[in-house]
Amino acid sequence: DTAVSQTPKYLVTQMGNDKSIKCEQNLGHDTMYWYKQDSKKFLKIMFSYNNKELIINETVPNRFSPKSPDKAHLNLHINSLELGDSAVYFCASSQGSKGWTEAFFGQGTRLTVV
């Protein structure tokens, strides 16, 4: 059973398009995240949600809009895609209410904007 699953795994799209990445976790965690990993493997947090409430928005352009319909899902919608958005996007979850626990990551979505 996949703990944190993201779809799609690969996404190739043209500049200016709008796309969504979906994430679901079956671990019963109350906290979910989106991270962006650039070509140099640097991982940077984008958003953090706890119980569907936005906790962290790390100065991400407002073209990126996360949506958490319930605790098990955190989707990422990107408007007007730009070349610089090309990266691998990781969804993760943890049990934030327990404090200081490990994060479980999805397999990543490789987004290529052409």
Place this chain on the structure above:
Amino acid sequence: SQQGEEDPQALSIQEGENATMNCSYKTSINNLQWYRQNSGRGLVHLILIRSNEREKHSGRLRVTLDTSKKSSSLLITASRAADTASYFCATDHGLFWKKIANFGNEKLTFGTGTRLTIIP
């Protein structure tokens, strides 16, 4: 924003040897975690050490934490080919003292990673 730095950036060793990676960070932490990332895959949690701990073991992994130096090290003993991966440290600075009690991990900050290659 806070960012850890791993050292070295890349490390190649013979199978069976020990591998040591270091991580430095800048501000106080709640905990520090190490993750492994195999090529084209997501990150996998290896070990977590809290700020009041100095050393922790898990199988062939040994992690140390020196909060006075703001540094941590990950030692992998008796390396295997399957250990080939990138290793990241992640620090939790948290908003623990702010509005949400008992809440951590909401902002794991990752280092730049060490690419470890085990030569068979």
